[in-house]
Amino acid sequence: MSQVHALSDDQVGQELRKMTAFIKQEALEKAREIEIKANEEFSIEKSKLVRQETDSIDAAHAKRLKQAAMSQQITRSTVANKTRLKVLAARQQLLDDIFTAASKRLDEGTKDTAKYRGHAIKDAESEYKSNTDKETKVTVDEDNALPEGSSGGLFIVGGQGKIEINNTFDQRLLLLQTSGLPAVRETLFGKNPNRKFYD
Structure with a gap:
């Protein structure tokens, strides 16, 4: 048969302090675990947000580069076409001038009795x-x-x-x-x- 001994107030206080210290220790460890897990989740979420923003900035930059390249290509093509048209117009004008001058000189042929x-x-x-x-x-x-x-x-x-x-x-x-x-x-x-x- 076991005997139940009554604890003195000092003993009860001591047991309470041990239990309180144990509970406090458990609570501190649990709080530390929660803090570590929260920090990990924060780091993961932060990395995810940074990666999303970086991808968004990269995509916007690539889009602007593509638009700038296309605009530059259109400008280059427009300038090349205008230049080509100017060259063609100048060539045509030269040909027209040659045939106009030849037409004016035809009259001279009939005046030269040795040739005509x-x-x-x-x-x-x-x-x-x-x-x-x-x-x-x-x-x-x-x-x-x-x-x-x-x-x-x-x-x-x-x-x-x-x-x-x-x-x-x-x-x-x-x-x-x-x-x-x-x-x-x-x-x-x-x-x-x-x-x-x-x-």
């Missing part, structure tokens, strides 16, 4: 006969002269009016301007590296 004979009919008839073994009769239609302002040359009508050949200087220059333009361009500006088709 207004009635070379006999030579033409002889050359025709030697090339075809056929006779021909060439006449000048004084009633239907070339139009006013024409630079000279011939407008030939044959075959009872069925064949018409415009061999005026103005028409020859127009044909040269159309057919010879690629050769003139190449002579003046060199070969076009972008040209893929040649007629």
